[in-house]
Amino acid sequence: MTWESIAEQKRHALKACIPSKWLIPAAIFPPEDQLDVTTFPKESGFFTDRELEITSTPAQTILSHVSSGSWTAEEVATAFCKAAAAAQQLTNCLSEIFFDRAIAQAKELDSYFQQTGKTKGPFHGLPISIKDNFNLIGYDSTVGFTSLVNDPATYNSTLVDLLLGAGAVLYCKTNVPTAMMIAESVNNVFGRTVNPRNRKLTSGGSSGGESALIAFGASRIGVGTDIGGSLRIPAACTGIFTIRPSFGRFPNFQTRSGLAGQEAVGSVNGPLAQTLDEIVLWAKTVVGQEPWIRDPKCLPIPWRSVETKKSLKIAVLWNDGFCTPTPPVSRALKETVEKLKAAGHETITWAPTEHKGLLDTLARMFVADGGKSVRKLLEPTQEPFRPEMKAYEDATEVGTYEMWQIHLARNTLCKSYIDRWNETGIDAILCPTTPYSSVESGKFAYVGYTGVFNVLDYPAVSFPCGVHTDKDVDVAYANHQPLSDIDGQVQNDYSAEAVHGMAVNLQLVGRKLEEEKVLAMTDVILKAISPTNGSKQ
Template identity: 75%
Template sequence: MSWEEIAEKKRQALKNSIPSQWIIPDDLLPPADQADVTTFPRESGFFTERELELTSTNATDLLKKLASGEWTSTEITTAFCKTAAVAHQLTNCLSEAFFPLAISRAQELDEYLKVHGKPKGPFHGLPISIKDNFNYKGFDSTVGFASLVNEPATYNSTLVDLLLSAGAILYCKTNVPTAMMIAESVNNVYGRTVNPRNRSLTSGGSSGGESALIAFGGSRIGVGTDIGGSLRIPAACTGIFTIRPSFGRFPNSMTRSGLAGQEAVLSVNGPMAKTLEEVVLWASTVVGQAPWLTDPKCLPIPWRKVSPKGKLKIAVLYNDGIVTPTPPVSRALNETAEKLKRAGHEIVTWAPTEHKDLLGTLSRMFVADGGKSVQKLLEPTGEPFRPEMQAYADATELGVYDMWQLQLKRNELCKSYLDRWNAAGIDAVLCPVTPYSTVEHGKFAYVGYTGVFNVLDYPAVSFPCGVTTDKDIDAPYPEHKPLSDTDAQIQRDYSAEPVQGMPVNLQLVGRRLEDENVLAMTEVILKAVASS
């Protein structure tokens, strides 16, 4: 079959996996030009009050009710499966749906609780969604390639086994861009995932299926991955929470990659959720399962309880010297810095001294194989490079010596950044996640604000700061002096009207391996913002 035929059959199989009773009736289906569909569950009448109660309850409370037997996993799982099915019909956010398997497992866990009088594990009965690249026996992990359709996994990713042993319910996998190397979730197999808050805008990438599902309400906690911003960008585009952890804190082995074997910049996985509390819940629970016993690259560092200092010294990166944040993001950053000052925290300016070189290093590492990894996955079906992947099509392979020199350069930059951090005596860096709140489809042009911290391997939280875009305030800069050609293009493309009312996320970055501390500091920032 041609790649087009393979893709069409796969999309039809996914559509057929949705039970008929969960197909949105024509008379309830939102018109194609309705931008915001997050209101559909509550306003359409398609969901019962009980289903809405279950899916709007945070994961911490769900687990308490599951452990006590007050609520059943069967009822909760069914509600989330239905909501995920509806989310997919409105946003194209899924890549695999295994709802009957999930409900069957939920029934088994309910029976386990009755028989044993205690939950099976710390995630007992909780539905958790996972990104497409996590291997789950019997299901595809296509990462957007037609050649990987109908090639079901024969083993589980380490994290999948950990979640299952902890009692979690896995019920769907979520869409990604080709090779998971595009900042918007679009590929030739499943097509494009859209933002449920405004379907003319992107939900980000590469964990954009997860962000769309969670923002819609079809998941409380989902798991994505990040090699250049793939957790933080989609969280920002949809106004939810995530952490890009330090490498080695969470298990990442036995997952599928579009650049398999590329370890100069390491991919990590992490939770995405509507609340910071749920991000911390996932992180502490996963680390509490001692993942270093099953993942050889996991570090044996238990999850630590920390109390941040009463007065933080936060360095603000107002721009990275390459691209200026668009007006709503700059406004959000300035307002948040002012609120922190009023709350008694010390604010200093952070210079982007190494950022250009760090980003250049990252870009070269991603295409160091001359695009061969992507090409070899496209060739079997004749699938073409998507236009967003042109850098991979044009790349020239680095030799071993040149790659080693590049890694030496990376190490020098990491040392320089650490020295500067230490000399400044700062606790964290506050900066944009992206130049955008979110952006129209096809216009996401820059990942520099996230990618540099992948090279540095610093933990970074993407969080909604309470600011939303306002077309009356966030007009284009009247006399902008671009920092680069990319900056000039982004500012030319910017318009306040399309992103009206969208939430703005910021990024808080901490020291390497101090993931607990950066999450605790994020809570301090949220309190300062809320009290201002």
């Protein structure tokens, strides 16, 4: 079979997994020119009031309802499966569908509860969606390659076993870009995932299927991964929350990778969710399961309670020296800093001293094998390189000595960064997550604001800061002097009209392995932005 026919067959099989009763009738199917489909669940009449109540309820409350017996795990799972079916039809966000399995699992949880009066674990009855690269026995983890179609996993990822053991209901896997190394979720198997808030825009990558599913309202908590921004970028594109943890804090063992064996910069997993409270819930619960007992690379650090200072000292990275944030992101950063000052926090300007070296190092690490990892996954079906992966197609392999020199350069830069942090006495760095609020599909060109913190291995939260793009306010810069060629491209591509109304995310970065602190400081920032909301935002 050709790679094209393999992909077509896989897409047909995926579509067939949607029950006919959950196919959206033509009479209410949103037309192509309806860009925002997040209104569909409430306005279409396709969902019952009960289903809407369930899918719009925060995870903590869902768990409370199920553990009290006022809701069944089955009805909760069914509501989220139906919502995911609609999300798939409108955004192309899924890669694997196992609704029948999920509902059967939920029924077993209900039986267990009825017989024992107890819940199975801290996630009892909570539907959780997972990114395509998490292995689940019996299902593909294609990570966008046709050669991996019809190659079902024979073992579970460590996190999957942990979630199932904690009582979570897994119901779908979500789309990713080829090898999970593109900032938009597009591949030759499933095609492109679009942003449910505006279907002309990208939902980001590589966890873009997750971000689309959550932003649509078909998942409360989903799990993605991040090696260069793959959690934070999708969260920014869709206006939701995530945390990129330091390596070893959450279990990431036995997941599939497009660059298997590449460990110069570690891939980590983390939650994406509609609220910050749900991010904290996931993180605290997963760490509470003592994942280091099962994952040899997970660190034995229990979840710690922290008290935040009344007045934080926050360093502000206005730009990274290479790419100017587009107008709405610059405005959001400025307005957020003004609100932080008004709330009594101290801010200083942070210079991007090491950023060029860090980004150069990251780029060299990713293609150090000369693109062999990707090429070997393309060759069995003669699938071509996607144009977004030209750097991998053209790469030259480096030798062991050269790789060791890259490691030395990385370590020197990391030492310089931590020294500056200590000298200034800052609590966190506030900066853009990306130069964009979101961007039209095919135009995401720069990942520098996230990638530096992967090399440094610092925890970072991407969060909506309450600012939305306004086409009348956020007009393109006049007489802009580009910082670099990529800056020129980003600004030339910018269209205030195209991204009008999109939420803007910022990024808060903390010290290595201090996930509790950076989440707590994010809550402080949210309260400074909107005192009545805080983490409920």
